[in-house]
Amino acid sequence: MSQIPAELKYASTHEWVRLEEGGIAVVGITDHAQAALGDIVFVETPEVGTTVAAGDEAGVVESVKAASDIYAPIAGEVVEVNAALEDAPETVNNDPYGDGWFFKLKVSDPSELDALLDADAYREVCEAEDH
Amino acid sequence: MSELIFERSKPGRQARAQRPGGEEAPLHQIPEGFLRQTPPAMPEASEMQVVRHYTNLSRKNFSIDTHFYPLGSCTMKYNPRGAHKAASLPGFLQRHPLAPPSRSQGVLSCLYHLQEIIADVTGMDGVSLAPMAGAQGEYAGIAMIRGYHLSRGDTGRNEVIVPVNAHGTNPATATMCGFKVVEIAVNKDGDVDLDALDAALGPKTAALMLTNPSTCGVFERNIREIADKVHAAGGLLYYDGANLNAILGKVRPGDMGFDVMHLNLHKTFATPHGGGGPGAGPVAFVERLRPFQPTPVVVKAEAGYRWADKRDLPDSIGNLSAFMGNAGILLRAYAYALMLGREGMVRVAEYATLNANYMAVKLKEAGFRLAYPNRRASHEFIVTLAPELKETGVSAMDFAKRLLDFGFHAPTTYFPLLVPECFLIEPTETESIDEIDGFVEAMKTIREEAFTQPDRVKTAPHTTPVQRLDDVKAARELNLKYVPADTAI
Numbered sequence: 001m002s003q004i005p006a007e008l009k010y011a012s013t014h015e016w017v018r019l020e021e022g023g024i025a026v027v028g029i030t031d032h033a034q035a036a037l038g039d040i041v042f043v044e045t046p047e048v049g050t051t052v053a054a055g056d057e058a059g060v061v062e063s064v065k066a067a068s069d070i071y072a073p074i075a076g077e078v079v080e081v082n083a084a085l086e087d088a089p090e091t092v093n094n095d096p097y098g099d100g101w102f103f104k105l106k107v108s109d110p111s112e113l114d115a116l117l118d119a120d121a122y123r124e125v126c127e128a129e130d131h
Numbered sequence: 132m133s134e135l136i137f138e139r140s141k142p143g144r145q146a147r148a149q150r151p152g153g154e155e156a157p158l159h160q161i162p163e164g165f166l167r168q169t170p171p172a173m174p175e176a177s178e179m180q181v182v183r184h185y186t187n188l189s190r191k192n193f194s195i196d197t198h199f200y201p202l203g204s205c206t207m208k209y210n211p212r213g214a215h216k217a218a219s220l221p222g223f224l225q226r227h228p229l230a231p232p233s234r235s236q237g238v239l240s241c242l243y244h245l246q247e248i249i250a251d252v253t254g255m256d257g258v259s260l261a262p263m264a265g266a267q268g269e270y271a272g273i274a275m276i277r278g279y280h281l282s283r284g285d286t287g288r289n290e291v292i293v294p295v296n297a298h299g300t301n302p303a304t305a306t307m308c309g310f311k312v313v314e315i316a317v318n319k320d321g322d323v324d325l326d327a328l329d330a331a332l333g334p335k336t337a338a339l340m341l342t343n344p345s346t347c348g349v350f351e352r353n354i355r356e357i358a359d360k361v362h363a364a365g366g367l368l369y370y371d372g373a374n375l376n377a378i379l380g381k382v383r384p385g386d387m388g389f390d391v392m393h394l395n396l397h398k399t400f401a402t403p404h405g406g407g408g409p410g411a412g413p414v415a416f417v418e419r420l421r422p423f424q425p426t427p428v429v430v431k432a433e434a435g436y437r438w439a440d441k442r443d444l445p446d447s448i449g450n451l452s453a454f455m456g457n458a459g460i461l462l463r464a465y466a467y468a469l470m471l472g473r474e475g476m477v478r479v480a481e482y483a484t485l486n487a488n489y490m491a492v493k494l495k496e497a498g499f500r501l502a503y504p505n506r507r508a509s510h511e512f513i514v515t516l517a518p519e520l521k522e523t524g525v526s527a528m529d530f531a532k533r534l535l536d537f538g539f540h541a542p543t544t545y546f547p548l549l550v551p552e553c554f555l556i557e558p559t560e561t562e563s564i565d566e567i568d569g570f571v572e573a574m575k576t577i578r579e580e581a582f583t584q585p586d587r588v589k590t591a592p593h594t595t596p597v598q599r600l601d602d603v604k605a606a607r608e609l610n611l612k613y614v615p616a617d618t619a620i
Contacts, residue, residue, distance in 0.1 A: 036551065038528075041606035064602045065528075065545040089607070129551065 002031040002126065005097055009113055010122035011073035016097065019113060020104075027073060028101040029061065029092065032126045037063035040089045045081035045103050052076065052105070054112055059102055061092065074112040076105030133596065136174050136184050137613050146178035172615055191596050193540060195403070199566045203511045203543035203555025204298070204346055205405060206376045206398045208483075210463075214401040217466035218459055228454045232437045238458070239436035243429040245465040246413075252468075252476060253392060254385025255415035260456045261425040267451055268393025268412025269304040269371065271425045274448040275391055275416060276338045276367050277308055278423035282446060288337035288366070294323050296347055296547040298373055301340040310337055317549070321347035321503050323357060336366035343370065343387065344377050344509030346547045347502070348487070348555065358388025367391065367420075372412075375399050376483050376559070377510035380476030384415075391416040399479075400464035411460035422446040427455050482560035483510040486567060490558050493571040498578065502550045511557035513550050520552050525581035525588045527552040532599060533580070533591035537573035 008016045014033035018026045034040065042062040052058050052072035059070035081103045085091060092100040107113075117125065176184070194200070200207035226238055246258040262268035273291065280288045291305035292313045302312040315327040323341070339361045343351045351357070361368050370384040370392030376399050384392050396402065397410035404410060416424060426447045427438040438455065441447055471479065491512040495501050502513035516527040531541035531554070543555040558567055580587050592598055 039603040041603060062606075064606060066548055068548075090603075 002035055003097070004030070004032070004119045004123050004126075006119045008097070009073070009116040009118065010125075011071065011116055012122075012125050013071045013073075015071060015073045015102075017073050017113065017116060019107070019110070023107045023110060024079065025074060025076065025105045025107050025113075026101050027058075027070075027103055027105060028096055029070065030122070031096045034093050034096045034100070037061065037068065038065045039063055040092045043085040043089045043092060043102070045083075045085065046078045048078050048081060050078045052078065054115075061089075070102060072105065073116055074105065075108040077108075078103050079106045080104040133184075133187060136176065136181070139176050139180055139184065140174035140616065142175060142615075144175040144177050144180070146176075146181065149178060172613055174613055198538055198540055199558075199562060199570060200540040201542050201556050201558050201562075201570065202405075202540060203348070203513075203557040204373060204546070205543065206374075206395075206510075206557060206559060207405065207540070208376070208559035209561035210401045210403050211467065211470065213470060214463045214466040218462035223458070223462055228458075232435065236435050238462070239429050239438075241465050242455075242458075242461060243431060243436050245461060245468065246429060248465070248468045249394060249413055249415055252380060252383070253394070253415045254383025254387075255392070256385075256418045257421045257424060258413055258415045259424040259426070259428045260411070260413045260461050261427065261451045262393065262412040262414060263452050263457050264408060264410040265373070265393060265395040265398075265412040266300050266304070268395075268414050269300055269369075270307055271412075271414045271448060271451060272369050272391040272393055272416070273304050273308040273310070273338065273340075275414070275420050275423040275425075276369065277310075278446060278448055279367065279420055280337055282422075285365070288335055290331075290333075290335040291337055291369075292328070292331050292339045292361075292366075294341065294345070296321075296345055296549055297340060298342060298346065298371060301342075301371060305338075305340065317345070317347065320506060321345060321349040322352055325353060325356070325360075328357060328360060332360060332364040332366065334365065336361070336364050338367045338369050340369040340371060341389075342374050343384075344374050344511075346374075346555070347550075348508050348510075348512040349503055349506040350377075350509055354387045362388070372399070374510065377480055379480045380473065381480045385417065391420050396464040397460055401467035402460050402463050409457045409460055411457045411464065413456075413461075423448055425449065425451050479560050480510075483558075484508070486558040486560060486562060487512050487556070489564075490556065490567050490571060493568070494574060497571060497575045499574065502553060510559070511555055513547075514554045514556065515550050516552040516554065519578065519581055523581040523585050525585050527554055529588045529591065530554070530574075530577055530581075533577045533588045534573060535592040536594045537576070539570055539573060 008018050010016050014030050016028055016030050020026060040061055040063045044060040046058045053075045054072060056072045057069045058072040061068050061070055082101050195207045222237055226235060232239060242260060249258045262271045289311055290313050291310040292315055293301045294317055295314050296317055305312050313331045315331050316324040318324050343354060345351055358368055367390040368388060370389035372392050372394040375394055391414060393412045393414050395412055397404040423446055426440045426444055429436055430439040487508045487510050491501055491508045494514055499514050500518055502515045516530055520526050527544050531544045534541050546555055577588060590599060
């Protein structure tokens with residue numbers, strides 16, 4: 001069973017969000033997502049300064065199986081991206097909730113976080129997909 | 132595994148007899164500034180070594196002519212030699228592409244007749260044979276839709292709706308034509324989610340792109356309702372002909388309400404494919420899209436057949452190639468269509484569907500889980516190996532690799548993405564029951580192995596010229612360039 005940390009928020013499209021100080025949200029893809037994708041060979045992060053709405057495409061992740069879009073779980077401005085993934089995309093497989101983060105957003109409206117899934121609700125999404 | 136030609140290189144070896152123009156190649160016509168200063172880095176080998184190397188490689192070919200090839204959504208069926216022979220008649224082969232119509236009435240009449248046959252079998256009003264591949268056919272079809280909306284001053288339609296299980300070419304085509312892609316869900320039985328469609332439709336809708344039967348291997352049951360909804364919103368319907376084999380001669384996209392489509396003639400109509408081409412992707416369309424069709428097309432005039440071009444069709448999206456499509460592929464398709472006739476085309480669909488359903492039932496009886504157990508399969512079906520992965524740790528990729536040891540090409544793996552650990556299996560109409568049973572037996576054996584000796588499957592293949600490849604390394608560190616052995620990297 002994949003790891004679903006209780007302290008994070010989740011999108012049904014398999015991104016996680018961690019709210020940090022100063023209204024900054026860190027975004028990555030979940031353990032379930034990296035396991036489903038398999039060995040990741042390429043990651044494309046958004047450009048710093050881009051403004052995204054919730055649900056907008058904000059990157060691409062490509063594995064030996066498939067290429068998938070990464071969506072912004074909430075609205076905001078991209079303030080930092082994880083440039084290390086360019087040379088070491090396998091970090092997403094090895095540490096999806098840590099060093100494998102994708103980008104950081106300056107959150108436009110923190111209340112949008114409430115609309116995201118908590119760990120239990122996200123677990124149900126994963127189980128429904130596996131079935 | 133045999134050596135690469137790179138590894139056979141020895142300094143000074145060459146094949147002088149093969150040098151163009153002999154020892155002194157005619158370089159004098161090339162301006163000085165464009166002449167390279169150093170020779171290109173090429174492996175050095177003798178003529179005999181080169182011939183032997185490539186002949187031995189060719190003997191390792193794995194193809195529809197040597198093996199069962201149930202690669203879902205690819206329709207790897209037998210390509211009758213008769214169609215190839217007919218397309219290779221000297222009059223066809225030796226005709227110059229710039230020969231005047233007066234000297235080309237034979238080939239023009241064949242192409243004209245092929246246009247009519249395709250219009251008939253698809254239920255459309257007109258056909259242009261110009262597109263030279265499936266992707267180009269898709270591009271032509273969506274460009275025609277764009278031309279249609281713009282010609283009416285309907286400039287706000289900038290969205291194309293695509294179901295989540297579509298072939299990747301569909302969103303790519305829409306994007307290439309300048310549209311925004313709106314993805315909609317399919318429901319658990321594999322049909323388009325009508326609520327999602329309703330939510331996506333609106334004044335910005337230019338078109339819906341659909342494959343029917345879909346990549347879920349099932350027929351879209353609500354197609355008439357879908358067509359009515361899209362048309363009511365002012366959009367048009369694009370039919371992706373990728374899965375036409377399943378319905379050939381039985382159901383016509385024109386009757387389903389589609390406005391334009393492409394056909395992969397190389398797939399459905401007798402050309403070997405999967406090796407990178409050449410292909411042919413004609414577009415078929417309803418009357419209101421006729422002015423926008425790509426040129427040239429063959430028309431029948433009093434004086435005989437001739438090419439119609441941009442002068443005849445000023446609103447055409449234009450030429451897609453220097454000449455008139457891939458003539459050889461079109462002629463093969465024409466010969467194949469005549470060999471089948473109207474009755475034969477129906478049998479293509481019937482046997483393709485029968486074979487897929489037979490195989491699906493056999494695999495289900497053997498303990499495999501079908502992704503859409505409540506649905507009749509079309510020409511292909513999906514097995515999910517998620518239960519096997521969970522219980523044994525053996526994945527769909529491992530099953531795929533192990534099948535090679537049994538002499539079968541693996542089915543399509545991990546597509547469509549919405550079904551985990553999936554195999555998309557398409558036996559086609561040209562396989563006998565013996566081949567199909569043999570494949571089912573191999574699957575049963577591998578399943579048994581997954582439970583009793585999983586490592587045997589996880590380390591497969593064991594009998595092929597190269598064994599389990601490091602596909603992660605290949606994707607991350609792609610390096611195909613020849614570097615002479617004595618060059619320091």
